[in-house]
Amino acid sequence: MMVNVAQRVATERVQPIMDRHPINQPLSKQAMLEIYAVLAELGITAPRLPIEAGGGGLRMLDYGMMIEQLPPVVALSLISHEGTIARIHHGCSPDIRDRYLPDLIAGRKIACTANTEAGAGSDSGAVRTKLRMDGENAFITGSKMWITNASVCDVVNVSCTIGTDANGRSMVRRVLVDRSEVEFEVRETPVMGLQQGHLSELVFDETRVPASHIIGEVGDAAKTLTLAWNGNRPLLGLMCVHLAQKAFDLALAHAKEHRQFGKPIGAHQLVQQDLADIETHIVTARLLCYSALDAIDRGARANGTSAMAKRYATQACERAIHLAMQVHGGMGISQEMGLEQMWRDARMFQVPDGMNGILALIQGRELTGIGAFR
Ligand SMILES: Cc1cc2nc3c(=O)[nH]c(=O)nc-3n(C[C@H](O)[C@H](O)[C@H](O)COP(=O)(O)OP(=O)(O)OC[C@H]3O[C@@H](n4cnc5c(N)ncnc54)[C@H](O)[C@@H]3O)c2cc1C
Incomplete structure (x- = not known):
């Protein structure tokens, strides 16, 4: 229901x-x-x-x-x-x-989270945006990039550093910045897909926020992000499944209607193989994502499973959309059919919340118990 x-x-x-x-x-x-x-x-x-x-x-x-x-x-x-x-x-x-x-x-205001910086993407803990405390106030200086919702948000949760610990790692703190209270620069970044969405760069220059807007404890930012990512990764995979399913529905209809060599192209064996491959990519991607979410519901940390689900789903769905474009011949690359947009949109999901290389390393770490990041 x-x-x-x-x-x-x-x-x-x-x-x-x-x-x-x-x-x-x-x-x-x-x-x-x-x-x-x-x-x-x-x-x-x-x-x-x-x-x-x-x-x-x-x-x-x-x-x-x-x-x-x-x-x-x-x-x-x-x-x-x-x-x-x-x-x-x-x-x-x-x-x-x-x-x-x-x-x-209630949806009357919009929120977002800004972690990524030029040198802190996959290495999410390496943030350099500074948080300087001064009594009742805190001041943020630095810049963020690729932030979803930033240009339309009312509040943004910004990861900052208050310095480094004995091992030289950033001590990260998160701060809630209210756009109705302070000014900061927001620049929209044009990208290849999901073009009705919002991805922006943010620049803070001694931006003053009340100290009461600091979220959580020192060092919990990475842990919180990890927990969120584990849930988000299969969700992002399912966004690709949505696109691939739409592409498949179009390809199946086209294969039954469009004719070459005196019969519907769906009556040619290789086109049936393309359709079978597309369906297999979609069903396996969907089930892997469901399985990761179900593992989280059952209390598992699901680090490896979530990483596997997103990496597999984003790749399989990109392939599925590519095959649906092939089934359409010339129409596959026309803007009229919308398949090229689905392919561009799907490609976007290989970046946020863990690039595919990083997701393979997360799964590998779960398998071997050995981190291969550094
Ligand atoms: C649609 C979209 C939405 C996003 N939304 C947000 C958001 O709301 N908030 C936010 O904070 N960020 C957001 N991001 C940013 C996103 O999380 C980062 O772009 C992503 O983590 C990759 O970081 P990077 O771009 O710096 O690439 P890099 O980390 O520089 O990666 C470049 C390449 O190097 C590889 N690489 C890096 N380190 C290693 C290693 N140790 N071993 C092997 N290979 C490695 C990567 O796999 C990749 O292929 C978004 C991005 C996109 C595209």
Whole structure:
């Protein structure tokens, strides 16, 4: 029932908002707020929070099956938003929670998390953005890049360093920055896919925030990010599954209708093999992602399983869309069919929350007990 509702809401209420805007430009803040109001009604703006805290209290598997139904641009924005809500809920004082969570859960405000920097991507703990404490205030200086939602957000959870420990590693702290209170620079970054979404660079220059906006404890940023990533990775895999399934549906219909050599191309054996391969890629990707989410629901840390699911799903779905384009011949590369956009969108997911090389290393570390990162 939840999947059916999510599918109907996505088709009848979310997609029409997106269709009113250019397909290759970031959606306006107004459009995003309209979409968030719908997501709030669906009960998935805070799926990982308990019901008593105003959240959805959903199992990760149920949430993942709903995420799979949403347009990927919206789904990616949502996991940035709701992941930040979860961090505020778990790491902030009751005052801060009461001040921000109701509007964020109702979709009246949008949140995001900024960790990545030029030298702190895969090496997420190496952040250099500085946090300087001064009594009741804290000051942020540094820059972030590739931040989902940043240009349309109201609050951003920024990872900063307060110095290095005895081993030379950054001591990372997270700070909630409220855009209605302080100015900082935000520049949208044009990219190949998910072009109605928002990816930006942020620049902080002695940006003043109240010390009460610091989230959690010293050193817990990496741990919190890891826990979020384990859940997010299969969700990102399912966003690719959504795209590959759409491509497959088009390819199957095309194979039955389009004719060459006097019969439908679907009656030629090699085209049937392409269709069989596409379906196999999609079904295996979907099941691996479901299995990782189910493992998390059963209390497993699921480090290796989540990494395996995202790496496999992003690659298999990219291949599936490529094959669906092949089945379409010339039409496969036309903008009219939308397959080239699905392929560009799917390619985007090989980067966030662990590049595929890094995900292989995570799985390898789980298998061998030996880290091969440094
Ligand atoms: C759509 C999208 C949304 C995003 N959203 C956010 C967001 O909301 N918040 C945020 O903070 N960030 C976000 N990011 C940033 C993303 O998390 C980083 O881009 C990603 O972690 C990779 O970092 P990088 O770009 O610096 O690449 P690098 O880490 O420099 O990687 C470059 C290459 O080197 C390889 N590599 C690196 N280290 C090793 C190693 N030890 N061994 C072997 N190979 C290695 C990688 O696998 C990769 O192939 C987003 C990115 C995208 C594309």
